[in-house]
Amino acid sequence: MSAGKILAIDYFQPDSTSTFIPRPRIHSSQQAGWKNIQIAHYQLPAIEIPETTNLQHFISVPSWKQPTEVEMVANGKRHLFQHDPNEIGYIEILPAHTSLRVRTNHAADTTHCYLDPIFLTHAAYESANPEQVELKLSLSVTDPLVCQIVLALKTVLETDATNSCFYAESMATALAAHFLRKYSTRKYVLPEYEDGLCRYKLKQALEYMNVHLSENVSLAAISDELGISQYYFCRLFKRSTGMTPHAYLIQQRVERAKQLLKQKEGTMLDIANDCGFANPSHFAKHFRRLIGVSPNQFRKI
Incomplete structure (x- = not known):
């Protein structure tokens, strides 16, 4: 990679993080046959990750073992957070093509979720504004629903991911609808469909x-x-x-x-x-x- 060039990461590809994350994934959905959404579970040491950009929407659900300082430089802007082990429900949402550099001073148990931007755009077709979807950069925010979905998918990988495609697609659909309502840069009103299927x-x-x-x-x-x-x-x-x-x-x-x-x-x-x-x-x-x-x-x- 030439000097000054940001590494673009396709998280749907095997071993996509091996060049900048020192430890392999503990669990991964790569072999589960899932479409539109992927999950990776890491136990990371204190780490400094060089600047990269993500091709998918990126959700991180970290769990800190001790008070930890996290420095993020996202799209050139520096953010500094102090995290406590008792914190529950904190997440990071990085829209596709966000440039990011990360430094932490302590270990963390982290689950990453990657969502296909095209899949999210297709979900928006149900609204009145089906243009390409843009998400807001959301760092260190509390969202129990996103945590629940991501950790439920991780649990599937920890137990048995065989024949889990239907469940993963259902969770991806729920996540997409939630993102359109809460994290889109423009308002999407998804219909409630009170009458059901014919x-x-x-x-x-x-x-x-x-x-x-x-x-x-x-x-x-x-x-x-x-x-x-x-x-x-x-x-x-x-x-x-x-x-x-x-x-x-x-x-x-x-x-x-x-x-x-x-x-x-x-x-x-x-x-x-x-x-x-x-x-x-x-x-x-x-x-x-x-x-x-x-x-x-x-x-x-």
Whole structure:
């Protein structure tokens, strides 16, 4: 890299941070097949990161082990923050193409989230102002919802990210809607869709999900089948059914599993695979949560 040239980072590419972050990611969604959103979890020492620019919208959710000073130079402007280990819900939001240099004087446990700018722009098509979206630089702000979404995605990676695409797409859609409402440089009014899906569209969505129940079905595939956007579909589906598409999908997988368990045939691995669960552990977790007993206990009833 020539002197004075800022390194542009595509966080959707493998090992994109290896040249300036000294430790590898503890967890990463790179191998999970997610689209539009990625997660990376780091345990970082005191660090000085040279000036870079991000090709995706960048969200950082740090957790400090001791009182820490953080210096950020964003788009040429210096910001100095003092952070305490008891702080909860603090985040940083760097719009795509923000130049940033960072220095910290103590270690941190940090989860990074990267959101595709094109995906965010597509979400804006549901508003009255579908021009290209620009986000506000937001450093050291409190946002429990963003924290909850990012840390929920990290938890998926820590447990089992297999067949997690649908969940990740749902979280990306929720994050995009929140960003448009709260962090856009212009006001976006996303409609509430009080009436839900029409009967034909709802039937089409339910049939598609049930036919593809054993597969790693994606939110994008269902939305494309209906000819509407992901945001539009999620909002209307919940209005029609009272639950999110992801919750409905899990419920139907558990219902199919109950039928297979009553037949007294097949191993737990077979049933998990037939119902679209990542593995027997993933299957058992959701089955117990919805039914109140384990699959083995249910089979004996």
